[in-house]
Amino acid sequence: MTVRAPAKVNLHLGVGPLRPDGYHDVITVLQAVSLFDDLTATTLDPTTADPTAADPTAADPTAADPTTIDGVPSGDQDGVVVTVEVSGEGADPTARGPATTTPDVSIVPTGRDNIAVRAAHLVAEAAGITSERVHLTLTKGIPVAAGMAGGSADAAAALVAFDALWQAGLDRVALAGLAARLGSDVPFPLTGGTALGTGRGEQLTDVLATGEYHWVFALADGGLSTPAVYAEFDKLSEGRLRTGPTPADDVLAALRTGDPAQLGAALVNDLQPAALRLRPALRRVLETGRELGAVGAIVSGSGPTCAFLAAGATESVELAASLAGMGVARAVRRASGPAAGARVLEGPDGA
Numbered sequence: 001m002t003v004r005a006p007a008k009v010n011l012h013l014g015v016g017p018l019r020p021d022g023y024h025d026v027i028t029v030l031q032a033v034s035l036f037d038d039l040t041a042t043t044l045d046p047t048t049a050d051p052t053a054a055d056p057t058a059a060d061p062t063a064a065d066p067t068t069i070d071g072v073p074s075g076d077q078d079g080v081v082v083t084v085e086v087s088g089e090g091a092d093p094t095a096r097g098p099a100t101t102t103p104d105v106s107i108v109p110t111g112r113d114n115i116a117v118r119a120a121h122l123v124a125e126a127a128g129i130t131s132e133r134v135h136l137t138l139t140k141g142i143p144v145a146a147g148m149a150g151g152s153a154d155a156a157a158a159l160v161a162f163d164a165l166w167q168a169g170l171d172r173v174a175l176a177g178l179a180a181r182l183g184s185d186v187p188f189p190l191t192g193g194t195a196l197g198t199g200r201g202e203q204l205t206d207v208l209a210t211g212e213y214h215w216v217f218a219l220a221d222g223g224l225s226t227p228a229v230y231a232e233f234d235k236l237s238e239g240r241l242r243t244g245p246t247p248a249d250d251v252l253a254a255l256r257t258g259d260p261a262q263l264g265a266a267l268v269n270d271l272q273p274a275a276l277r278l279r280p281a282l283r284r285v286l287e288t289g290r291e292l293g294a295v296g297a298i299v300s301g302s303g304p305t306c307a308f309l310a311a312g313a314t315e316s317v318e319l320a321a322s323l324a325g326m327g328v329a330r331a332v333r334r335a336s337g338p339a340a341g342a343r344v345l346e347g348p349d350g351a
């Protein structure tokens with residue numbers, strides 16, 4: 001069972017002041033783009049142990065309640081064992097130890113901290129699965145800790161894969177409910193397309209968007225931690241009166257026209273000043289893209305990826321080649337949007 005899920009770019013990210021509960025209200029417009037992670041879930045013989053795998057069910061002695069992580073079952077109580085193997089972006093062949101919080105945010109954990117493993121346990125709980133051994137292969141095309149919601153894409157892919165594999169019969173609403181429990185960014189890659197997100201970003205409404213948009217992404221070395229970027233945002237906002245997140249009217253109007261130049265001019269990211277404070281070198285990347293003819297240039301979400309909107313497909317090819325030639329980015333990727341949400345590529349019977 002292989003499920004493919006897309007990355008996202010925020011066309012608009014309006015962030016409100018820090019709430020007493022530690023979260024921020026946001027008004028965001030998200031577009032799914034054609035950079036994908038593929039998740040393959042395979043059921044293993046329950047009697048066969050995988051000696052190379054980290055044991056995701058090993059109890060964490062430091063956890064106050066080892067049976068849950070942020071309200072999601074950790075897998076310590078069920079008999080469901082999920083092992084993980086990662087290739088592509090964020091793969092680390094040396095990461096074989098027990099699941100711990102890795103200090104390097106750009107490495108994908110292979111234990112129970114992997115958000116796809118957490119998604120598997122949620123579906124197991126919903127489906128009443130108490131004993132299974134499954135192996136996950138993540139082929140990551142989405143850069144890690146890069147502001148493109150790669151982990152959320154994997155979680156969405158895992159929800160779809162395990163719902164199908166275990167015949168849980170969860171409809172879209174039920175899947176979206178589980179997704180919101182895993183993280184504010186997880187419901188969006190389930191549906192894909194272009195959507196308005198409110199609340200913490202998890203309350204999604206379809207938006208009227210016409211046209212296809214051609215993006216070029218400049219990937220950076222290393223990741224940026226989303227909480228660190230929000231903390232920097234709070235520092236920068238201190239003492240300034242902010243009533244609520246910036247509304248997305250300009251981006252929504254531009255999406256109705258389908259005109260990339262209009263959309264490019266309307267892109268907003270309230271987290272960008274914070275990301276630039278933490279990574280000043282990104283200023284030069286954004287300037288370079290603009291000089292090379294991008295109609296829009298913005299830090300993607302919490303960064304450090306820079307997203308450039310091109311006037312069309314041909315312009316995106318030229319922009320990508322020129323940006324790569326300037327050597328301002330670790331890698332350059334082209335993608336188009338809106339892309340579809342998480343979908344099954346291949347079933348257990350090879351269908």
Ligand code: ATP
Pocket residue numbers: 090102104105106107108109113114115116138143144145146147148149150151152154155185223224226301302303
């Ligand atoms: P956000 O969704 O908060 O904007 P992001 O898109 O910037 O985050 P992700 O690629 O989702 O970044 O990674 C965020 C962190 O999540 C990483 O530091 C990584 O250690 C952890 N993580 C857990 N599971 C995964 C996964 N399956 N893929 C990528 N990262 C994961």
